[in-house]
Amino acid sequence: VLNIWNYDFLFKIVLIGNAGVGKTCLVRRFTQGLFPPGQGATIGVDFMIKTVEINGEKVKLQIWDTAGQERFRSITQSYYRSANALILTYDITCEESFRCLPEWLREIEQYASNKVITVLVGNKIDLADKREVSQQRAAEFSEAQDMYYLETSAKESDNVEKLFLDLACRLISEA
Numbered sequence: 001v002l003n004i005w006n007y008d009f010l011f012k013i014v015l016i017g018n019a020g021v022g023k024t025c026l027v028r029r030f031t032q033g034l035f036p037p038g039q040g041a042t043i044g045v046d047f048m049i050k051t052v053e054i055n056g057e058k059v060k061l062q063i064w065d066t067a068g069q070e071r072f073r074s075i076t077q078s079y080y081r082s083a084n085a086l087i088l089t090y091d092i093t094c095e096e097s098f099r100c101l102p103e104w105l106r107e108i109e110q111y112a113s114n115k116v117i118t119v120l121v122g123n124k125i126d127l128a129d130k131r132e133v134s135q136q137r138a139a140e141f142s143e144a145q146d147m148y149y150l151e152t153s154a155k156e157s158d159n160v161e162k163l164f165l166d167l168a169c170r171l172i173s174e175a
């Protein structure tokens, strides 16, 4: 059968979390293999596309990054609309970014689909000597909120591929 769409699955993945935690770097690392993302961390487009193959199925990932709106708390409902998955990111070296997570969860509750899959991501593990949020604390929080949890480094490319591929697998299995 000719598949004119050239993919078997299409998922919308949305990154949220405080400014500066590394959302844009994670997206750039995954979609372009680059770090740092270059002049001005802000991506000028709404989303990036990357197609991956999982068990012989072509999975198109539409990955939405904010263009800095999170700084002004002005992320709107349209950003969350029809998201299949959310990557809720904090910075392991920034306690404040972790303490803001409940606020982000309230937004998710308010705007996202109740079927959305949320992954909690602690980024910047290459800066282990500056860690302010322990793995245990994050693991407990994610468990209580029924979220998957993973630590990454966009800089060193640690777990970035795994983050998106695991998420794609979960999305397929729940599709």
Ligand code: GDP
Pocket: 017, 018, 019, 020, 021, 022, 023, 024, 025, 026, 036, 041, 042, 123, 124, 125, 126, 127, 152, 153, 154, 155, 156
């Ligand atoms: P955003 O505001 O969440 O999109 O964050 P950015 O992706 O713009 O990153 C904010 C800052 O953190 C930039 O200076 C990045 O170079 C830095 N950064 C992002 N990810 C990492 C990481 O994994 N390790 C380190 N050491 N720095 C990172």
Ligand code: MG
Pocket: 023, 024, 025, 041, 042, 043, 065, 066, 067, 068
């Ligand atoms: Mg950004």
